[in-house]
Amino acid sequence: MTKKELEQLIDLKKEIEELEQKIAQIEQMDISSAPVRVNASGQNFPYVQGWATVQGYNPVLADKRSKLLCENKMMLKERKESAAREEQKLLQYINNVKESRIRRIMQYKYVDGYSWDKIGNIMHFDRRTGERIVSRYLNQNKNTKKIQ
Numbered sequence: 127m128t129k130k131e132l133e134q135l136i137d138l139k140k141e142i143e144e145l146e147q148k149i150a151q152i153e154q155m156d157i158s159s160a161p162v163r164v165n166a167s168g169q170n171f172p173y174v175q176g177w178a179t180v181q182g183y184n185p186v187l188a189d190k191r192s193k194l195l196c197e198n199k200m201m202l203k204e205r206k207e208s209a210a211r212e213e214q215k216l217l218q219y220i221n222n223v224k225e226s227r228i229r230r231i232m233q234y235k236y237v238d239g240y241s242w243d244k245i246g247n248i249m250h251f252d253r254r255t256g257e258r259i260v261s262r263y264l265n266q267n268k269n270t271k272k273i274q
Contacts, residue, residue, distance in 0.1 A: 145206040
């Protein structure tokens with residue numbers, strides 16, 4: 127495991143939230159009506175002809191739009207599931223760290239997104255100590271705990 131892989135955890139959480147919002151937007155879209163341009167005329171004499179746009183049902187357009195929305199929704203769900211699997215792997219790695227101090231530092235940094243300064247204040251040491259502890263742990267265990 128590397129720091130770069132662990133740092134993805136915060137972005138993965140944000141990506142999952144964004145994808146969930148996009149999926150919800152797609153589910154709420156109305157595909158039953160579409161703007162249609164029609165021939166129209168004025169109500170009073172002289173009856174001047176022109177064009178007007180009204181909401182109407184266009185089965186061809188509605189079908190195309192329905193298929194597009196379905197494809198987009200499926201693609202977003204696949205991306206969300208992939209991000210969730212990756213997030214789960216990283217969380218599992220952090221939870222399998224035996225030493226409580228290191229596990230807490232990793233939790234604060236990579237799950238909660240705290241800065242090294244804030245972690246230092248919580249753990250009562252300077253900002254660089256936490257970073258060094260995590261780096262040392264990752265270097266010692268880089269061959270034993272790989273992500274599958």
